[in-house]
Amino acid sequence: MDEAQLRIFVSILQNYFERQTTRAAEVGTPFLGEANALPVFDYTGVIGISGARRGCVYFTAPGDLLRDLLLRVGESNVAEANLADLAGEIANTISGNARRDFGPDFMISVPVVVRGRTQSIQMPRETKAYVIPLRWQKHRAALVVGVN
Amino acid sequence: MFGIDLGKYRTLVVSIFLFLLFDLGVLVLNFVISSQIAHDAEAVNLAGRQRMLSQRTAKAALQIEKQAASDTPDRKLPAELANAAEIFDRTLRAFMQGGETVSGSGSPLALAPLDDAEAQAILQRAAAVWTPYRQAMQAALAPGANADAVAALVQRAEAANLELLGLMNDLTTRMESIAASKAKNLRMVQVGGITLATINFVIILVHFIGHLRRADRDLEHARKQTDDILKTTQEGLFLLDPDYRIGSQHSRALGGMLGSEKPGGASLIDLLRPAVSQKTLDTAREYIDLLLKHDVKERLVASLNPLDRVEINLSSAPGDTSQRYLKFAFNRVTENKRVTHLLVTANDITKRVELERDLKESEERSASQMSMLVELLRVDPAAMQEFLSGAGSALEHMNSLLKDQTEGREAHSTRINGIYRVAHRLKGDAAALGLTSLAANVHGLESLLTELRERATLTGENFLPVTVRVKSLFADLESIQNVVARVAQMRSTVLVEAPRPAVDADAQALAFVQQWRAFAHQIAQRRHKQVELSYGGLDLAELPAVQRETILSVVNQFIRNAIVHGIETPDERRLRGKPVAGRLAVYVMRNEEGGLALSFRDDGQGISVEGIRQAALKSGRLAPERAHTATDRELIGLIFEPGLSTQGSADEDAGRGAGLDAVKEMVVGQGGRIRIGTTRGEYCHFRVALPAPAEQPDVAAAQPANQEIQT
Numbered sequence: 084m085d086e087a088q089l090r091i092f093v094s095i096l097q098n099y100f101e102r103q104t105t106r107a108a109e110v111g112t113p114f115l116g117e118a119n120a121l122p123v124f125d126y127t128g129v130i131g132i133s134g135a136r137r138g139c140v141y142f143t144a145p146g147d148l149l150r151d152l153l154l155r156v157g158e159s160n161v162a163e164a165n166l167a168d169l170a171g172e173i174a175n176t177i178s179g180n181a182r183r184d185f186g187p188d189f190m191i192s193v194p195v196v197v198r199g200r201t202q203s204i205q206m207p208r209e210t211k212a213y214v215i216p217l218r219w220q221k222h223r224a225a226l227v228v229g230v231n
Numbered sequence: 232m233f234g235i236d237l238g239k240y241r242t243l244v245v246s247i248f249l250f251l252l253f254d255l256g257v258l259v260l261n262f263v264i265s266s267q268i269a270h271d272a273e274a275v276n277l278a279g280r281q282r283m284l285s286q287r288t289a290k291a292a293l294q295i296e297k298q299a300a301s302d303t304p305d306r307k308l309p310a311e312l313a314n315a316a317e318i319f320d321r322t323l324r325a326f327m328q329g330g331e332t333v334s335g336s337g338s339p340l341a342l343a344p345l346d347d348a349e350a351q352a353i354l355q356r357a358a359a360v361w362t363p364y365r366q367a368m369q370a371a372l373a374p375g376a377n378a379d380a381v382a383a384l385v386q387r388a389e390a391a392n393l394e395l396l397g398l399m400n401d402l403t404t405r406m407e408s409i410a411a412s413k414a415k416n417l418r419m420v421q422v423g424g425i426t427l428a429t430i431n432f433v434i435i436l437v438h439f440i441g442h443l444r445r446a447d448r449d450l451e452h453a454r455k456q457t458d459d460i461l462k463t464t465q466e467g468l469f470l471l472d473p474d475y476r477i478g479s480q481h482s483r484a485l486g487g488m489l490g491s492e493k494p495g496g497a498s499l500i501d502l503l504r505p506a507v508s509q510k511t512l513d514t515a516r517e518y519i520d521l522l523l524k525h526d527v528k529e530r531l532v533a534s535l536n537p538l539d540r541v542e543i544n545l546s547s548a549p550g551d552t553s554q555r556y557l558k559f560a561f562n563r564v565t566e567n568k569r570v571t572h573l574l575v576t577a578n579d580i581t582k583r584v585e586l587e588r589d590l591k592e593s594e595e596r597s598a599s600q601m602s603m604l605v606e607l608l609r610v611d612p613a614a615m616q617e618f619l620s621g622a623g624s625a626l627e628h629m630n631s632l633l634k635d636q637t638e639g640r641e642a643h644s645t646r647i648n649g650i651y652r653v654a655h656r657l658k659g660d661a662a663a664l665g666l667t668s669l670a671a672n673v674h675g676l677e678s679l680l681t682e683l684r685e686r687a688t689l690t691g692e693n694f695l696p697v698t699v700r701v702k703s704l705f706a707d708l709e710s711i712q713n714v715v716a717r718v719a720q721m722r723s724t725v726l727v728e729a730p731r732p733a734v735d736a737d738a739q740a741l742a743f744v745q746q747w748r749a750f751a752h753q754i755a756q757r758r759h760k761q762v763e764l765s766y767g768g769l770d771l772a773e774l775p776a777v778q779r780e781t782i783l784s785v786v787n788q789f790i791r792n793a794i795v796h797g798i799e800t801p802d803e804r805r806l807r808g809k810p811v812a813g814r815l816a817v818y819v820m821r822n823e824e825g826g827l828a829l830s831f832r833d834d835g836q837g838i839s840v841e842g843i844r845q846a847a848l849k850s851g852r853l854a855p856e857r858a859h860t861a862t863d864r865e866l867i868g869l870i871f872e873p874g875l876s877t878q879g880s881a882d883e884d885a886g887r888g889a890g891l892d893a894v895k896e897m898v899v900g901q902g903g904r905i906r907i908g909t910t911r912g913e914y915c916h917f918r919v920a921l922p923a924p925a926e927q928p929d930v931a932a933a934q935p936a937n938q939e940i941q942t
Contacts, residue, residue, distance in 0.1 A: 114633035
């Protein structure tokens with residue numbers, strides 16, 4: 084996955100936050116992480132990638148960030164189910180836009196939401212994944228891209 | 232029949248036609264005979280009436296005679312007589328010749344002449360009696376008739392009455408008999424007709440039930456064959472209708488291919504929608520329409536098939552999608568020269584596609600590795616190992632600098648400078664070894680960092696290209712490691728080593744060999760290593776006790792030393808292209824002087840001169856200046872000195888530096904000598920020579936030249 088493709092993912096997320104809250108998420112210094120040591124917060128929306136390249140992309144965020152985001156968009160119900168739905172919606176946004184931007188070489192799956200570390204996320208083990216730290220309203224989150 | 236081709240139904244139709252014909256025949260006969268019976272019944276009634284009329288005329292004649300003397304004669308009697316006579320006469324003639332008479336109700340009734348000879352004979356006799364009787368009546372009833380005419384009538388009546396009654400009675404009986412006979416015939420016809428119809432029905436039943444059973448059996452057999460084919464075929468077979476719907480009959484494999492439990496009845500387009508792009512889906516729809524609705528040659532449009540390689544993705548866990556490649560082929564199904572369906576065959580071509588892809592990747596990898604191979608063949612293996620180890624650490628260090636999320640201009644500058652320093656060193660090292668492509672890639676990283684330095688403002692996002700470049704360096708390094716492993720394999724194959732004694736299979740079973748092997752495995756297990764020990768040469772039991780004990784003890788020390796210091800871990804060995812299990816080869820033989828020669832060789836990493844230098848410094852055995860000027864030979868000689876260990880801390884296997892000095896003491900004590908051969912990264916070889924016991928020289932005299940070192 085090259086720089087331009089990574090930027091697509093980053094800009095999808097930035098646009099999402101900007102459109103929803105009028106404030107874009109700040110991007111930290113991207114780094115590389117081994118499959119067994121990647122950041123996972125309370126809620127993670129995972130999308131699988133196949134086709135010419137295989138792997139997965141996920142957006143992971145703590146409950147506090149998702150709760151603030153819900154309140155910011157006028158949703159007062161901040162129950163766990165709603166937080167998970169929001170993580171799914173963000174992943175869905177990434178998935179939908181990525182389908183449009185990447186073309187037929189990348190097959191992008193429907194997102195799955197994972198709470199905490201209860202379910203293992205199937206990242207490719209043989210390569211390091213890109214970890215793109217995000218900060219929005221002092222909350223930390225991350226976009227992780229692991230593609231062969 | 233009737234110009235219609237009835238095919239296999241011909242027999243059935245003929246049988247049913249016969250059945251109806253029999254039923255109709257019975258019906259017609261029934262109708263005809265029934266009407267005749269009705270007619271006969273009427274005739275019987277009329278015959279009965281004739282009997283009654285004969286009596287009435289006689290009675291009327293007698294009453295007319297009786298009243299002729301009275302003052303008030305009954306005026307109705309002559310008319311009654313005339314009427315009765317008229318009816319009798321008309322009926323008699325009608326019976327004989329055919330004609331009209333009146334029924335019991337007074338309505339006109341046409342009669343055919345009786346066609347029975349016996350009845351006609353009765354009628355002839357009755358007419359013979361009736362005619363004079365009738366003439367007498369006419370005379371008596373004529374206007375102005377006198378009493379004589381009446382007397383003559385009465386006389387005639389008395390003469391004819393009984394005969395006429397008897398004849399009419401006979402007629403009635405005859406007529407009843409004819410009617411009964413016809414009724415019997417009718418019953419027989421009915422029974423015959425119904426019997427024929429029933430037989431026909433039974434034939435139909437037997438013939439067609441048998442036929443249907445055979446047809447059902449054939450059908451069931453055919454259905455089972457179809458089911459077996461659909462169950463076992465590895466292809467996805469189904470019919471597609473013009474609405475793109477999959478038929479209810481499809482092969483079992485289809486569900487698995489499309490990831491749908493019940494594909495029957497579902498739309499193929501809907502099932503493919505998540506797997507292929509909208510454009511492919513639209514083209515597929517157009518292609519199917521083309522085959523279904525247009526008169527084009529199948530072969531001509533086959534190349535337009537957009538579904539000849541479709542990738543289907545099935546998810547089983549978050550982020551884990553499995554791919555399957557399918558090839559769909561379409562053939563028309565026609566009925567009356569009209570295309571009704573398409574027979575679709577789906578084949579799983581995943582293995583073929585993966586094989587093609589692997590082949591392509593392998594070719595690309597081989598091409599890129601070949602140029603790298605040329606670079607790497609020129610590099611010294613030990614230097615390469617050191618470089619790889621250092622380069623890996625350098626890249627990890629760069630990544631750790633990226634991982635630090637401290638914000639701000641200063642933190643970013645520190646990060647850039649830190650990465651730059653590491654990169655610069657890495658580039659220099661790579662260039663020094665002639666790894667030009669790696670050096671060029673690191674140079675690219677330096678350029679990126681220089682650009683970042685010059686930016687007025689910096690954010691974390693600006694480091695994205697740096698991270699991407701670091702990842703590509705990791706990938707380069709991995710490629711180099713792979714090639715190095717291959718080079719090491721080649722080197723080990725072509726390396727000209729000192730000849731090793733052949734391994735004697737019997738020797739492997741000797742008790743002391745088993746003991747060495749168990750000892751070696753015990754230490755290796757503690758060290759998470761793997762070893763194989765082989766032995767060749769003498770059975771030690773043949774040796775004098777002193778020599779035997781020396782050999783056993785020396786070999787034990789060598790085993791311990793080789794596994795702790797020489798043999799690498801399985802991962803390291805794999806990386807260097809060596810077998811996972813380290814090899815220890817022991818050989819004992821008699822030398823030319825009658826003494827013993829012991830060879831102990833391991834294929835580990837060899838002796839680290841640098842490690843000995845550091846250990847000697849640390850232990851104070853060598854002063855720093857001396858340590859730096861000492862030759863390799865001098866340093867290796869130190870491994871036989873007491874208290875020197877290259878292992879950082881002591882454990883049960885090594886670390887106190889008290890192993891090889893004991894070996895030296897034993898060997899030298901017996902007047903023997905030790906020689907060492909080693910190549911860094913490849914092997915270490917100890918050769919011990921022990922003199923024959925009788926020739927043991929003085930220990931002190933042997934000490935000066937007791938070890939020889941080859942590196």
